[in-house]
Amino acid sequence: MERDDIIEYSLEAHHSEEAGRKIRKNIWQVTLLMAIITTVEVALGAYWKEWFPGSWGMVKWTFIVLTLVKATYIVMSFMHLGDERRNIRAIILLPYGLFILYLLFIAIWESNYVYRMLELFL
């Protein structure tokens, strides 16, 4: 059942042995970076009390920033979204980004309100 009207886009992704070596080197570099980030996160989580007494807020933001760095590398490098065309990057990331910002805003706003109401009446 061969069809000749289907373009095999995946064939364009084939690469040579030499290009493969470069790509593999890049993969291992990203791996090393992620391992370092995770180690830093665990160390901060386990010892932040001794290292940064009273500054939990700063550690929290460090976690969030490091997580976003890791997520960027997973999506752009491991999932190859960084190598796709710009238009596919946009239709994947923009709607999601807009929606998640809205979701975060609404959750923080409403939970603050609920907390204040509980504080007032309980």
Place this chain on the structure above:
Amino acid sequence: MAGEASKALSNDVLWGGGRSPFSISYGKLMMWFFLVSDALTFSGLLVAYGFARHAVMDPWPIGEEVFRALPFLHGSYPLIYVALMTAILIFSSVTMVLAVEAGHRMDKKGVIKWLFLTVIGGAFFVGSQAWEWSHFIHGGGGYITAQDGAKYWVHNDTHDTHDPANAAGFHLVKAAPGHYLIGDHNSEGGHVEGAEAKALWDDKVAYIDGANMVRNEYGPPQYGNFFFFITGFHGFHVFSGVIVNIIVLSMVVKGVFHRRGHYEMVEKAGLYWHFVDLVWVFVFTFFYLL
């Protein structure tokens, strides 16, 4: 790399019909759309977790105080086990991206090797999560709520949770204010033994041991519920991913994709697998670290 050859297309040709303006196959595009919708589901769960944590007035447990055990070992190892699980999952993501790379070179043996390691890593992760659930559900002895509302941790030598008051070495440790899991060992009246402990036990308002959907010894009920839902939903994704990877691996071994001329199916399964890893990175931060 992927799509490299088609980057040179001009915009007129691109939207002129005849080929996908995204230079990407239907299957891969649909996998991306599925992942976006699935990402929103997980975002919903994590945002709901944040909402509950923010709105609940009781102190919320801290990950490093809840998850501090290792299998076969005694003592306190805060977050080490979860970090190990994270490392396993990230490593299996790396082997998956190496399998995809081998597929781009039509290297069947390489694909088999790396995909097999990915399946092993995924199985290890699911097994680790089963142990963690078991540990979470059984708990560490539980606490009682006294008549005056104070919380006391229940201890005995044999870790008996059915009749702890009559077990050898029974004693109570008052919970530190603002914490569920940390005992107030040093202050006066923090350590209760003998007849006094027995009296507190007999007059208790409630005894909570381990975790279920209604209550748990770690914190507010919502904490246990979100633990089960978020890690459970993610664990189900990992389990499905392992099954998908096994099916794709068997097709690779049979040579289905080699005959087809490309290993795009490995790439699609890989997208799903990386997504599972991506979700865990966020669960790790927002559930365990913060």
